[in-house]
Amino acid sequence: MSIPLELPAEERASSPYTGYTRAHWEAVADGLTTTAWRWSTPGDALLDLPGRPSRSGTRSDGLEGYARTFLATAFRVAGAGGDDPHGLLERYARGLASGTLAPGRDDTESWPVILGHHVRGQPMVESASVALGLRLTTPWLWKHLDDGVRDRAEAWLRGALRHTPAPNNWYLFPFTVAGFLESVGRGDAETARARERALELLEAWYAGDGWYSDGDGRAFDHYNGWALHLYPVLDAHLGGDHALLARYGDRLRAHLESFSLMFGGDGAPVHYGRSLTYRFAASAAVGLGAVTGHTPLAPGTSRRLVSGSLRYFLDRGALTDDGLLSLGWHGPHAATLQAYSGPASPYWASKAFVSLLAPASHPLWTAVESPAPVEEADRVLALPAAGLLVQATRADGIVRLHNHGSDHVRPHVGEAEAGDDPHYARQAYSTRTGPTAPGNVADNHLSVEVDGRPSTRRRIHPLGAGHGDGWGWGWAASWHRPVFVTGPPMVPGLRVESVTVAYGRHELRVHRVIGAPDNARVTHTGWATGPEQDVVSALFGLHGWDPSPGTVRAPRGTAWTRWAEVPRLTGPAKGTCVHVALAALTAEPGPVPLAEAVSRCVADERGVEVIWADGARTRVAFDPPAVSHEGNR
DSSP states (O other), X not given: OOOOOOOOOOOTTTOTTTOOOHHHHHHHHHHHHHHHGGGBOTTSSOBOOSSOOOTTOHHHHHHHHHHHHHHHHHHHHHHTTTOOTTOHHHHHHHHHHHHTSSTTOSSSSOOOOOOOTTTTOHHHHHHHHHHHHHHHTTTTTGGGSOHHHHHHHHXXXXXXXXXXXXXXXXXXXXXXXXXXXXXXTOOOHHHHHHHHHHHHHHHHHEEETTEEOSSSSOOOSTHIIIIIIHHHHHHHHHHTOHHHHHHHHHHHHHHHHHHGGGBOTTSOXXXXXXXXXXXXXXXXXXHHHHHHTOOSSOHHHHHHHHHHHHHHHHTTTOBOTTSOBOSBSSSBOGGGOOTTOOTTGGGGGGGGGGGGGSOTTSHHHHSOOOOOGGGTOOEEEEETTTTEEEEEETTTTEEEEEESSOOOOOTTSXXXXXXXXXXXXXXXXXXXXXXXXXXXXXXXXXXXXXXXXXXXXXSEEXXXXXXXXXXXXXXXXXXXXXXXXXSSSOOTTOEEEEEEEEETTEEEEEEEEEEEEEEEEEEEEOOOBOTTOSOEEEEEEEESSOSOOEEEEETTOOSSOSSEEEEEEEEEEEEEEEEEEEEEEEOSXXXXXXXXXXXXXXXXXXXXXXXXXXXXXXXXXXXXTEEEEESOO
């Protein structure tokens, strides 16, 4: 039986772009949580949602169902001043009592104990949602529990303080647990140290421009918004810590200067990085900025972004016939997932409901929706700290993210330890396409082929990034050492330097291959699109390619299409050689062919000069990497 989500009628007077109001948000929060409760255990401690189990096992998955839906309910109830129309807090209280009665026991209700990240550590993740939910609902839930339940809950939560988190955003889970315990008068030296340690690491991971790396190394992705900014800023906000809020709130504001541009005109966030099944959690940072006041965005712009993201997924099949959030992107999509994803994992989308902490009288809900940044003008924005380049076009509402700095490879990990990671290895991502799946041709990729073996990109070394004063063009550059999954993992001295120049809807892609052995070849691919999509992907060779471009099929498709095609260029490589291409992804009707976009291209080992059809001139130098642009924009 299909269970529809019951929503109020659209309201276009104050929400001309999305039709959504605060009442819609409350209805979605209520609908998602009440539907999930159909799969609760008799004692309400676990929500065993149907679906494939995660690597942590079904008991941990059941705790995940409890914790993540609790977070949605907590935001909804706290934002409404305690109003709980479906009586869910009573069920969460009963589940807390049942789950902590004998943690680790093999029975129907008991929660798994919290251990280190290397020992099925998922319960540590969920402890943060339990703790934050309890903190948000303290007046209506925690204060009404008997002392025995409170003591047991504290004992279970303290497991997060006594075991080792994963070396990334996980350190914010004991931080959040400690924040709750201190807020209810149960803090001590152990909670203080957990908070101190997390903030120490957060300082080390801050790269600048409002962006954190998710752990040591270079992992810049959506965990910035839904974890690395969310936990410390919300903690400071709830605790009234003005010093911490000023420090971390300023970083959130800086983050939103760029991140707000990473939502398409249709509401979609850029599809890149891991855990994308969390979907509209991508808007959590935008909502948090509005709630705390640490945002550069007008209230109407913030609401347009958060409501646009929420509606984007609800309109595109994110819910199953059972009314549950599926494992995937629009609908179910296996290639979007990771091994840690279980049936309740998508409910980290609950973090988006931080927007409900803004009461009905808040400008977030009373201001008229304003255009999203992508709907105002074409923009190109470079983020040197993260090695990213954002390219947005107003006419079709597409945002593209060119990746020259985020690889998710830990410093201690060898580059050849794993194969291609589609969510980080590609050179470009967008709001209208997804990467092709493992086993299919890689989209947006420069591969060096040696003895018929294609290379992948693992560790990315940024070489710089910048943009013009008028935001009409920008560039980013990086180098990588090609890695081969089969046979010898590397070729001595082989290196690829890559530069992307974004100009309007065009992407000038320049690659210098150094140390290519005899008989090597290079392959470069463009955007992957499917026959049912209304976007056009084009790739045109300007220098260093064979005269006949081709198209390759990707039968596993992408998150947008069951079956995809990828434009491809090939060419010979030997020693040091330069390869230049022009790419485009557009939904504009009747786009001008790429062959007509450039009137001249001159390239050698030192650099490239391109003269555009409109008379603009772009120069790319390699030693050292530098880009200049003169002319139209």
